[in-house]
Amino acid sequence: MIHPNPAMNSSCHRAKWVMRSPGRWIENGIVEIRSGRIVDVRSLGKKPPQSSISDHGGGILMPPLVNCHTHLTLSALKDRVDKGSGFLAWTRSLLREREKVSAKEALEATKEALLSMKGSGVGCVGEFGPRFEVRELLRDAGLRGIVWREFLGDDRDVPSLSREAGEILESYAGHGPHTTSPILLRKLKGACKERGVPFSIHLAESKEEVDFLEKGRGPWADFLRERGIDFSPWGSLGKRPVRLAKELGLLDEDTVAVHLLQVEKEEIEILAESGVFVCLCPRSNVALHGKVPHLEDFLRAGIRPCLGTDSLASGESLSVLDEIRFLAEGFPNVSPSILLEMATINGARALKAEGCGLLEKGSPGRLLYVEAEASSWEEAEEILVRKRDLALRFIDGS
DSSP states (O other), X not given: OOOOOXXXXXXXXXXXXXXXXXXXXEEEEEEEEETTEEXXXXXXXXXXXXXXXXXXXXXXXXXXXXXXXXXXXXXXGTTTSOOSSOHHHHHHHHHHHHTTSOHHHHHHHHHHHHHHXXXXXXXXXXXXXXXXXXXXXXXXXXXEEEEEEEEOBSOXXXXXXXXXXXXXXXXXXXXXXXXXXXXXXXXXXXXXXXXXXXXEEEESOOHHHXXXXXXXXXXXHHHXXXXXXXXXXXXXXXXXXXXXXXXXXXXXXXXXXXXXXSOOHHHHHHHHHHTOEEEEOHHHHXXXXXXXXXHHHHXXXXXXXXXXXXXXXXXXXXXXXXXXXXXXXXXXXXXXXXHHXXXXXXXXXXXXXXXXXXXXXXXXXXXXXXEOOOSSXXXXXXXXXXXXXXXXXXXXXX
16 A cells, blocks of 8 residues: 655745734744645744745745726726816726727736736735626636625516635626616616625725715716616615615625725714625725725724725726825834735635635645745834835745
């Protein structure tokens, strides 16, 4: 009988600093991986690991980052959409320019953007409303996450999606309460609940959205009529976005609500009580709306947001580290640990990506190494949230 060698399909990685999760660090740490899963994270100490050590040097081993909301298949629209004339003008420009992009151009731009995103340290992604099939691209890049199929307009049958188990799940999303009928939003949320997968929705992003939902008229109402969307039967007007979403049963721990830029104090309390995951896209918000999210108000309410980059049609990059740096500059009182949580464990929980966002026994054996010299773990976190052009690489122990 041939007995399996326990050292086969195993590896061990050492660095000066190992971030198990933000605020939980090990100096001179090692991460042991076997059969694609982490089996131990500890100080090197005197106990020898079961496999030879790959010493990565004086930098940082950490979990890959999580981009909880992006639109990869809009990447061909980078620098082609009007971002300086308001949200409605941007929307019109996006729709107009999108029609000019060939299928080949869109695919090549998506591939390039995906590689750039992964090169910035992202290992898990929430892809929203793809214009074409991207799951195979995400798998080939070694990413985990969810592809949300987006729906707009009036009530209609919800097509079945793949129930294939794996590292890239399929799920349903409603574009938003200002573009998708209440009946269809309820139906999509119910379909997600039946499948046991997260639902997602853009929510309270723009003044146009709030004005339309409260009054049922104005520029956004005119725009919907132009697009052939008859909202007169919806019966959802007279309510602000968050309150409407609550009334429709959309807000719970299995929903990722994106943006939440136009919210009042009482609405933040509704979000906190519901357990909904709040995903912020700060650079996109400033570009399109001239406004940053209410990060400190969310934190005071007990909400632990996650981060998304939105698309290259509204943002400068798909780098979550760029989002962190932007927030670190704008919110100096928010600790680096909280910012790093937003980019790792919070996003992984929102996407239901088990074991991602932290380095623990049972987590996927995919690590991120960052070349950065630090004299303490606190300094290491400061470097991660503030220093530009960090050199990093993926370590795949699968």
